[in-house]
Amino acid sequence: MKIDLRELEFGYDRENPVLKDISYTFDKPEFVCIMGPNGVGKSTLIHCINKILKPTGGAVLVNDKDVTEMKLKELAANMGYVPNATEDSFPLTVVDTIMVGLQNDYKFGTSDEDLRKVYDVLEMMSIEHLAMRNFDELSAGQHQKVMLARGLVRSPEVVLLDEPTSNLDIKHQIEVTKVLSRLPKEKGMMIVMISHDINITAKYADKIIMMHDGKIFAVGTAEEVLTKENLKTVYGVDADIVIHNGRPHVILNDTVDSGKEL
Amino acid sequence: MTIDVSIVEKDYHRYVLRKILFIVGCAIAMILVLGYAATIGTSGITAWEVYRDIFYHFVDPSKCDSEIDWVVFTVRLPRIMTGLIAGMSLGVAGAAMQSMMKNPLADPYTTGISSGASFGATLAIVMGFDLVGLGGTAGLVVTAFVFSLIPAAVIILVSSLRNTSAATMILAGIAVMYLFNACTTLIKLGASDASLSAVFQWSIGDLSGATWQSFYVILVFTVIGSAVLMAMSKKLNILITGDKSATALGLNAHRLRIMLLAIISLMTASVVCFTGIIGFIGLVAPHIVRIFLGSDNRYLIPASAAFGALLLMVADLISRVIIAPTFLPVGVITAFIGCPLFLYLLIKQRRSMW
Numbered sequence: 001m002k003i004d005l006r007e008l009e010f011g012y013d014r015e016n017p018v019l020k021d022i023s024y025t026f027d028k029p030e031f032v033c034i035m036g037p038n039g040v041g042k043s044t045l046i047h048c049i050n051k052i053l054k055p056t057g058g059a060v061l062v063n064d065k066d067v068t069e070m071k072l073k074e075l076a077a078n079m080g081y082v083p084n085a086t087e088d089s090f091p092l093t094v095v096d097t098i099m100v101g102l103q104n105d106y107k108f109g110t111s112d113e114d115l116r117k118v119y120d121v122l123e124m125m126s127i128e129h130l131a132m133r134n135f136d137e138l139s140a141g142q143h144q145k146v147m148l149a150r151g152l153v154r155s156p157e158v159v160l161l162d163e164p165t166s167n168l169d170i171k172h173q174i175e176v177t178k179v180l181s182r183l184p185k186e187k188g189m190m191i192v193m194i195s196h197d198i199n200i201t202a203k204y205a206d207k208i209i210m211m212h213d214g215k216i217f218a219v220g221t222a223e224e225v226l227t228k229e230n231l232k233t234v235y236g237v238d239a240d241i242v243i244h245n246g247r248p249h250v251i252l253n254d255t256v257d258s259g260k261e262l
Numbered sequence: 263m264t265i266d267v268s269i270v271e272k273d274y275h276r277y278v279l280r281k282i283l284f285i286v287g288c289a290i291a292m293i294l295v296l297g298y299a300a301t302i303g304t305s306g307i308t309a310w311e312v313y314r315d316i317f318y319h320f321v322d323p324s325k326c327d328s329e330i331d332w333v334v335f336t337v338r339l340p341r342i343m344t345g346l347i348a349g350m351s352l353g354v355a356g357a358a359m360q361s362m363m364k365n366p367l368a369d370p371y372t373t374g375i376s377s378g379a380s381f382g383a384t385l386a387i388v389m390g391f392d393l394v395g396l397g398g399t400a401g402l403v404v405t406a407f408v409f410s411l412i413p414a415a416v417i418i419l420v421s422s423l424r425n426t427s428a429a430t431m432i433l434a435g436i437a438v439m440y441l442f443n444a445c446t447t448l449i450k451l452g453a454s455d456a457s458l459s460a461v462f463q464w465s466i467g468d469l470s471g472a473t474w475q476s477f478y479v480i481l482v483f484t485v486i487g488s489a490v491l492m493a494m495s496k497k498l499n500i501l502i503t504g505d506k507s508a509t510a511l512g513l514n515a516h517r518l519r520i521m522l523l524a525i526i527s528l529m530t531a532s533v534v535c536f537t538g539i540i541g542f543i544g545l546v547a548p549h550i551v552r553i554f555l556g557s558d559n560r561y562l563i564p565a566s567a568a569f570g571a572l573l574l575m576v577a578d579l580i581s582r583v584i585i586a587p588t589f590l591p592v593g594v595i596t597a598f599i600g601c602p603l604f605l606y607l608l609i610k611q612r613r614s615m616w
Contacts, residue, residue: 052509076512087504089364090557095274100499103511108496108560110278112271119267131270132277134556160510 001078001157001190002027002063003049009057010041010048018044020214022058026158029184031191033201035225036211037235042194043084045211046160049192050081076103080159082151084166084194086143091136094146098122101150121149124179140167148176152183159183161193165200173197177204198250202226210234222248232256281561284554288568292346292575299579300338302586307333344472344480345578345592346571348533349543351484353570355526356544357551357562358491361498362522363428369545370530372432373523374413374439379534380465381442381449382409387460388453399471402464407535413438414527418520425516427505431523467540467593469578476536483532487525488567494522495559502557542596543570543577546604553607573600 003026011017018041026032034042047053049060051067060067067075080101088097098118099110122128125145130138135146144167151159161180165173181204183189195201201208202222210218210225212234218225226248231239238253297309307330315334318325355370363372371377382405385391392401393408417434420426426434450458491498500508501515508515533540547570548562555565577595584590 047506050510052506071512072509072514073512076510079510081507081510083504083506083510087507089502089504090361090366090552092499092502092556092558093277095270096499096556096558097503100503101511103500103513110274115271115274116267119270122270128265128270131265132273 002061003158003190004061004064005045005049005058006061007058008045008048008055008060010044010053010055014056017056018214019048019055022216024209024216024219026190026192029188029190030206031181031184031193031204032207032209033193033195033205034209034211035195035198035201036217040211041214042211043162046081046162046192046194050079050160051075078157080151080154080156082147082159082161082164084162084164086135086147088135091134094122094127094130094133094135094138097135097146098150098153101153103154117153118149121153124152125149126175141169141172144168145172145176155187155189157188158190158192161191163194163196166196173200177201181205198226198231202248202250226250278561281555281558281565284551285561285565285568288565288572292568292572295572295575295579296342296346299342299575299582300334302579302582303333303338304587305330305333312338340474340477341469341472341578342575343474344477344536345469345574347477347480347484348469348537348540349547349571349574350567351480351487351529351533351570352540352544352574353547353551353566353568354484354488354491354563355529356570357548357559357566358498358522359526359544360548361502361557361559361562362519362526363432364502364504365428365432366549367545368432369541370526371534371539371541371544373417373435373527374442375410375527375530375534376539377439377442377446378413379406379410379531380461380539381446382406382535383464383538384446384449384453384461385409387464388449388457403476403535407531409442410531410534411527413442414523418523421516421520421523428519431519463591464538466591467538467596468589468591469537470589472536480532480536483529487529488563490525491522492560492563494518495563498522498559498563502559538593540574540593540596542593542600543574546600547573550604550607 005022005024008019008022009017010019022045036042044053048055051072054068062070062075095118098121099114102114119128122131125148127142127145130142144164148164165176168176177200180191180193183191205222208222208225209216210230217234218230226241228239228241231237236256238256240251240253241248242251297312300312301307301309311330312334315326315330319331319335352370359368359370359372360366383402386402386405391405393405396404413435416438417431420434421431497513497518500511500513501518505515548566551562551565551569555561574596577599578592580599581590581592581595
């Protein structure tokens, strides 16, 4: 699948656009991480791709077709999504919660084939023991793993993930990121993930998109994007970069005085 | 901890079987309540004679005792069957409304249907207003039916003009409800004592005026509405994941909510115009089912239909025997038995359902 962002713009009002002139093409199975400070437009960008939001300028083309002209079902058929927080109002069991992600394949009854698909993603996330638990009884971290499983259950060509590891402890963050990083090679999936953890991203991402002020500030490998200057400009932090096992590792020293008090 | 796929499959199938057994259990209980309810009265017929008469009435009418057949089919069953189908309709509508609004406080009247119906009925009773000129009960029923749909129509119109969330729809419903209640109060200010009494009788919810005609009308709306909602049950499961996730899963949440609101409103309006406002069933029946079976709409909807029907039949039965030979309005009894039962289950339940 090819996703083409062409001079994409989005704003809730004309004076304060959230996204400005975003142009980029996702065209091969790889693990792409979107980074940037809070409020820079990372989630908005993802929501413009999967039609949760309608761009106010430019276009998002999926396989050369404008998403605004595509039916939601057509777009969702090959595009998974993992939100940053669950909005599920009435809890189902973990199996049923994940089964919802099968959508088109989600028949009235539940076949053993459906159950096996659900089991496979439960196993991938190491939460098969939670299968028959009620979603509401789980911890925030377990919720996130179930949400990930729901986004992956159909093995879509593209999965958009909005900070899927923010509630996980360090061990589970690494485990989940590792699983996601293997999917492009093992299943040919394109993984686009918003992340705030610089070092885990540096270790596993094939490509990093760094956003600043509603625009793409830098794109490339971890070595190319995670530089002392970029971190200072985008995040306002002073950091040293060391190379560890062939990958950059960021050591944060202090914030750079912006003249504003928190 | 590793668990084999076969264990998950076995546990899941057992879990589904439990849901099906609940529905079958409710259906059996309904048949038993029907048999017993038909014996209540002065004719002295037994439950066995009731079942026998129903069987032969359809299979071989010549074997029916004409007196028993008249009591069962002309006097008793219209009320009992109207209670059954009305309870079913309110249970299904309540379950679907709660899921589509993503709100446990929602019930079939959330969008102001009861206030619209009350206004229509008050117009008909106090001012003799009749939309179609049928007069009498038929005129009242049609007027209440049409007016009960106005609040939903307003919400649908508002929602069509602008993409609205479930919360906005509920708020719009409450606003319209206040408006209709105010209009009803205005009319009541100039009403006679007899008219006020008639309006009050209508508003508390009662099955004593049920006929086969009312049963058939509610039946048509209930069967068609429930079938459509059952077909949409998997979409309702997607809808409860939240609007963003639903959109990402290929569902136009806004459009689906409008469609569901239209179906639920028609189902509820068909009940309320004949029976008045029977509260509690549409709110509590789906919640009691959730406590036992969870919130999967594929099973919640049929189970709420069965349990709603059973609850209303039992409430109607109690309303007929508690101070016999006088009847109490069923709307009072539904709250009297539903409330303690619901509170007991809320205290006893281990799982969080909302």
